[in-house]
Amino acid sequence: MAQDEFEEVAGLGILSGDAIRTHDSAKVRPSKERDGVVVSVSCVFCGRENEVTVEWAELIIISQGAAPPNWQYDAEHGMFRPYLGCPSCKKPIAAGLTPDECSRLVRAGIAARSLNMQVANQIAAQVQQGQQAQQQTQGLARR
Numbered sequence: 001m002a003q004d005e006f007e008e009v010a011g012l013g014i015l016s017g018d019a020i021r022t023h024d025s026a027k028v029r030p031s032k033e034r035d036g037v038v039v040s041v042s043c044v045f046c047g048r049e050n051e052v053t054v055e056w057a058e059l060i061i062i063s064q065g066a067a068p069p070n071w072q073y074d075a076e077h078g079m080f081r082p083y084l085g086c087p088s089c090k091k092p093i094a095a096g097l098t099p100d101e102c103s104r105l106v107r108a109g110i111a112a113r114s115l116n117m118q119v120a121n122q123i124a125a126q127v128q129q130g131q132q133a134q135q136q137t138q139g140l141a142r143r
């Protein structure tokens with residue numbers, strides 16, 4: 001029942017985020033362990049179906065427009081991608097998530113009580129502080 005609620009809130013059945021439009025075959029669903037979401041995407045090189053678990057902390061960081069550890073920003077598509085190779089052909093997996101999409105998934109996780117709102121706000125605040133600190137450091141370096 002909780003899972004149905006989650007999918008209803010997230011609109012996961014008809015998810016039409018930017019990442020999904022770019023990769024028609026990508027699907028997002030809540031993880032069984034309720035620790036995040038699972039992105040299923042077919043390898044564009046060999047066609048193997050790969051599943052990537054994205055934890056809540058990673059979704060929250062991306063929703064703030066920052067890259068979690070082992071993720072990189074793909075400026076061309078405006079999305080964040082994990083550094084992950086296809087287990088079959090070793091080429092990069094084309095899974096990608098936009099900040100908007102992650103915000104929606106985080107809200108859905110909170111609504112479904114898979115994610116504690118206070119914890120989510122704490123992580124988001126830490127990311128924002130980190131970005132501010134980085135900007136200040138860069139400002140000092142320019143002087």
Ligand SMILES: [Zn+2]
Pocket residue numbers: 043044045046047048086087088089090091
């Ligand atoms: Zn492959």
